[in-house]
Amino acid sequence: MPVQRLADIADEGPHQDMASRNVAACLSGASVKFGSFTALEDISLEIGEGEFWTILGPSGCGKSTMLRLVSDLVPTATGNVEILGKTTEAARLAREFAFVFQDATLLPWRSALKNVELPLEMGRKRGLKIPMSDKSPQDLLDLVGLKGREDALPHELSGGMRQRVAIARALVCKPKLLLMDEPFGALDEMTRDHLNLQLRDIWRETGVTILFVTHSIPEAVFLGQKVLMLRANPGRVKQVVDIDLPSEREIALRETPEFNRYCGQLRRLLEEC
Numbered sequence: 001m002p003v004q005r006l007a008d009i010a011d012e013g014p015h016q017d018m019a020s021r022n023v024a025a026c027l028s029g030a031s032v033k034f035g036s037f038t039a040l041e042d043i044s045l046e047i048g049e050g051e052f053w054t055i056l057g058p059s060g061c062g063k064s065t066m067l068r069l070v071s072d073l074v075p076t077a078t079g080n081v082e083i084l085g086k087t088t089e090a091a092r093l094a095r096e097f098a099f100v101f102q103d104a105t106l107l108p109w110r111s112a113l114k115n116v117e118l119p120l121e122m123g124r125k126r127g128l129k130i131p132m133s134d135k136s137p138q139d140l141l142d143l144v145g146l147k148g149r150e151d152a153l154p155h156e157l158s159g160g161m162r163q164r165v166a167i168a169r170a171l172v173c174k175p176k177l178l179l180m181d182e183p184f185g186a187l188d189e190m191t192r193d194h195l196n197l198q199l200r201d202i203w204r205e206t207g208v209t210i211l212f213v214t215h216s217i218p219e220a221v222f223l224g225q226k227v228l229m230l231r232a233n234p235g236r237v238k239q240v241v242d243i244d245l246p247s248e249r250e251i252a253l254r255e256t257p258e259f260n261r262y263c264g265q266l267r268r269l270l271e272e273c
């Protein structure tokens, strides 16, 4: 599958200056309970605007719950969560964030372009003043490498293409925060590699903050500036690992000793969780 790369990206742009960063998400001693079960406990984190965080941890440790907490889908039992200085509810109403799930959840009777336009249409129908990307839905489809496939119906697209439509749809309301829950988990390795490259490009082009849940250690290292390792029972922060790798990431990076050192470090951390 040909990959459309963004040739004109010269540097890290807004992502470079980590010292003077604004905060996209601030969690202070946040816990989540389901009945008497504590899913997340005492989570304190500051995620800077424009940063790319990946989240790893054993099955059931609370990775998805963490995204649901940030996106106002589950309440805090204790502690506090702020998104761009707002409550999670205010951030949700202002459409500060968007979700991409493992399943693209496209409407099967609408074309790729019509699926991308859907959030704008729904906003208009409800009379909501919603933010719009500087890029048109067509531009966003181009950005994710689907130029020429705008009229295709979801069943005419591959799984990877459907996920790209879902990413374009997530970007159409210009979210400041993109929450991605194993979006490439069901795809074959080659397609996943291509989409990893494209996602890095999209991140650098748009400046969006990304929280990305994955089960794959190499994917977490390849994508992230920081890897959040959660441990289980109850879900707590095990460690945040800074990934100090070049900002230009090509697939060949995965064969370097530095990359494999990070993978080894995270594998050992995961074994301790």
Ligand SMILES: Nc1ncnc2c1ncn2[C@@H]1O[C@H](COP(=O)(O)OP(=O)(O)OP(=O)(O)O)[C@@H](O)[C@H]1O
Pocket (backbone or CB within 6 Å): 034, 037, 039, 057, 058, 059, 060, 061, 062, 063, 064, 065, 066
């Ligand atoms: N609505 C709910 N009601 C009760 N328990 C829940 C609910 N949602 C999640 N849980 C529990 O909270 C814990 C964390 O679930 P979560 O889905 O966040 O884990 P995860 O790390 O994303 O798992 P996986 O890696 O397997 O996808 C699990 O024990 C799960 O059973």
